[in-house]
Amino acid sequence: MSGLALALHQFRYDQKVFWRNPASVFFTVMFPVMFLVLLGVIVNGQTIHAQGGIDATTYFVPAVITLALVSATMVNLAMNLTVLREGGVLKRLRGTPLPGWVFIAGRIGNAFVTALLMFVLVTALGRILFDVPVPWGRLAPLLVVLAVASASFCAMGVALTTIIPSREAAPAITNLVVFPLYFLSGVFIPESEIPSGVLHVADVFPIRHLFDALLAGFDPSTASAGSELGQLVVVAAWGVLGFVVALRRFRWEPRR
Amino acid sequence: MRGASNAGGLVRPSIQSALVAEPVIRARGLRKSYGDLDAVRGIDLEVAGREVFAFLGPNGAGKTTTVEILEGYLERSAGEVTVLGLDPTDAGGRWRQRVGIVLQQCNMQPELTVRESLELYAGYYESPRSVAETIELVGLESAADQRAGRLSGGQQRRLDVALALVGDPELLFLDEPTTGFDPSARRQAWEVISSLRELGKTVFLTTHYMDEAQALADRVAIIVSGEIVAEGAPDELAGRGGGTSSISFKLPVGVVAADLPSEVTLAIGERRRLPNGEVTLHTEEPVAILNALTGWAIARDLQLADLEVRRPSLEDVYLELTE
Numbered sequence: 001m002s003g004l005a006l007a008l009h010q011f012r013y014d015q016k017v018f019w020r021n022p023a024s025v026f027f028t029v030m031f032p033v034m035f036l037v038l039l040g041v042i043v044n045g046q047t048i049h050a051q052g053g054i055d056a057t058t059y060f061v062p063a064v065i066t067l068a069l070v071s072a073t074m075v076n077l078a079m080n081l082t083v084l085r086e087g088g089v090l091k092r093l094r095g096t097p098l099p100g101w102v103f104i105a106g107r108i109g110n111a112f113v114t115a116l117l118m119f120v121l122v123t124a125l126g127r128i129l130f131d132v133p134v135p136w137g138r139l140a141p142l143l144v145v146l147a148v149a150s151a152s153f154c155a156m157g158v159a160l161t162t163i164i165p166s167r168e169a170a171p172a173i174t175n176l177v178v179f180p181l182y183f184l185s186g187v188f189i190p191e192s193e194i195p196s197g198v199l200h201v202a203d204v205f206p207i208r209h210l211f212d213a214l215l216a217g218f219d220p221s222t223a224s225a226g227s228e229l230g231q232l233v234v235v236a237a238w239g240v241l242g243f244v245v246a247l248r249r250f251r252w253e254p255r256r
Numbered sequence: 257m258r259g260a261s262n263a264g265g266l267v268r269p270s271i272q273s274a275l276v277a278e279p280v281i282r283a284r285g286l287r288k289s290y291g292d293l294d295a296v297r298g299i300d301l302e303v304a305g306r307e308v309f310a311f312l313g314p315n316g317a318g319k320t321t322t323v324e325i326l327e328g329y330l331e332r333s334a335g336e337v338t339v340l341g342l343d344p345t346d347a348g349g350r351w352r353q354r355v356g357i358v359l360q361q362c363n364m365q366p367e368l369t370v371r372e373s374l375e376l377y378a379g380y381y382e383s384p385r386s387v388a389e390t391i392e393l394v395g396l397e398s399a400a401d402q403r404a405g406r407l408s409g410g411q412q413r414r415l416d417v418a419l420a421l422v423g424d425p426e427l428l429f430l431d432e433p434t435t436g437f438d439p440s441a442r443r444q445a446w447e448v449i450s451s452l453r454e455l456g457k458t459v460f461l462t463t464h465y466m467d468e469a470q471a472l473a474d475r476v477a478i479i480v481s482g483e484i485v486a487e488g489a490p491d492e493l494a495g496r497g498g499g500t501s502s503i504s505f506k507l508p509v510g511v512v513a514a515d516l517p518s519e520v521t522l523a524i525g526e527r528r529r530l531p532n533g534e535v536t537l538h539t540e541e542p543v544a545i546l547n548a549l550t551g552w553a554i555a556r557d558l559q560l561a562d563l564e565v566r567r568p569s570l571e572d573v574y575l576e577l578t579e
Binding site for chain 1: 327328329349350352353355357359361362363364365367368372375376377379380381382403419423
């Protein structure tokens with residue numbers, strides 16, 4: 001089989017693994033959906049005084065997509081690759097003819113598909129439950145945002161495994177990285193409620209820029225309208241950093 | 257052979273026999289050090305094609321270090337190694353097509369069924385075995401559609417072996433394949449390994465169970481503290497004690513060792529103090545000693561509880577060498 005055919009073969013089984021793993025499905029699919037429904041019910045009809053005023057539900061649809069995308073890519077990869085590494089599965093794979101990059105490519109393909117699926121699901125639920133308009137006009141830049149962000153957060157996820165020492169530490173370290181950033185970046189709390197100093201701190205990290213890019217796509221009247229792709233520079237820079245760290249420090253063998 | 261090319265017709269047979277005799281695994285002066293610690297101290301190994309070779313030794317003796325060097329996971333500190341004609345450190349995918357590996361410890365992907373796991377791995381190889389056949393080989397037919405996470409420990413290990421076999425390798429490494437098994441799971445695993453011999457595979461097995469090496473292996477090497485201390489067929493090794501047999505029995509209450517006939521006390525030698533009256537002696541002439549012992553017991557109408565005569569097993573040799 002060629003490398004690409006092998007990666008597709010790997011991807012098919014990775015999809016089965018993903019959908020059969022309760023933790024993956026809960027954190028990537030159920031948790032964002034639950035979050036969207038609860039927040040939507042609470043804030044429905046309100047206006048958020050950020051970026052020139054925005055409908056609250058329209059604000060939270062891209063927020064929840066941010067959550068789902070980071071979860072489908074970085075969080076999933078960091079946790080699952082660590083579990084596979086510490087269980088000896090990655091080491092065993094290195095003993096087969098399967099090239100290492102093909103295995104990682106299969107997992108990343110899986111993350112891309114899941115992220116895209118969550119984008120569709122959350123957008124559809126926003127439209128059905130809370131009348132949030134589907135951003136048909138901004139679909140092309142939004143898909144570019146999804147692709148670049150998925151690639152970048154996958155690279156960061158693989159890089160993150162290099163500082164996780166054990167499978168027990170994986171959920172703690174991963175959540176310690178993402179949850180504060182969700183709060184600081186306005187994903188959980190409207191950014192109008194967050195002091196500007198805090199937002200400046202969040203500006204250093206990629207989650208806020210991903211959220212801003214998605215938000216601009218969903219509401220063309222916001223201050224950052226049309227700047228989707230500009231926001232991606234910071235996200236991509238973090239992706240490159242993650243890629244370099246992953247390339248240099250990724251381990252296939254468990255820590256002894 | 258390099259200088260012999262001018263010898264014409266005479267060279268052919270020797271080249272041929274050299275090809276036939278080319279070992280699957282050959283190590284010369286293999287050494288591995290971690291800082292000051294010498295895990296493997298210059299060992300020589302040779303494993304022929306279709307041979308089941310057991311690498312026997314206590315925990316920490318250097319078994320896994322050696323096997324992981326042969327598998328290409330670890331780099332050696334010194335020495336020469338060829339496995340299937342190549343140096344495992346720089347052998348690529350083509351070489352991996354021919355090698356199956358069962359690590360000492362490896363989880364299965366819990367979300368995939370036995371059949372799916374094997375289909376996934378079969379896809380990595382150019383000419384894999386049939387999945388159904390491989391499942392049958394390891395005796396997992398009844399669990400074929402169960403997820404790996406729901407299998408028992410023994411079943412998971414058999415799936416592990418099946419994953420190593422599905423690529424139809426010529427050479428199989430099994431690192432402590434039955435550690436932690438209950439007796440019946442071990443017997444089943446032994447049957448699987450025996451069937452590998454029938455398939456014509458070369459098997460390199462590490463174990464710390466003597467009976468496992470004795471039951472499965474054509475040849476055994478015993479490694480202690482990074483050095484090979486004995487090597488040979490299991491029966492040959494067991495006979496190393498020079499045909500010494502051991503006789504053991506329990507003295508009746510009220511009888512002491514000094515009361516035994518002189519032939520017997522002589523054979524017991526220095527070890528006069530006997531806890532609970534249990535006696536074990538080693539002798540080259542078990543028949544004469546038994547005759548003296550039983551004659552003495554019958555004359556006094558004594559029972560000798562737990563009377564036993566044993567030929568030395570691999571275990572005795574092993575314990576002697578590793579103590």
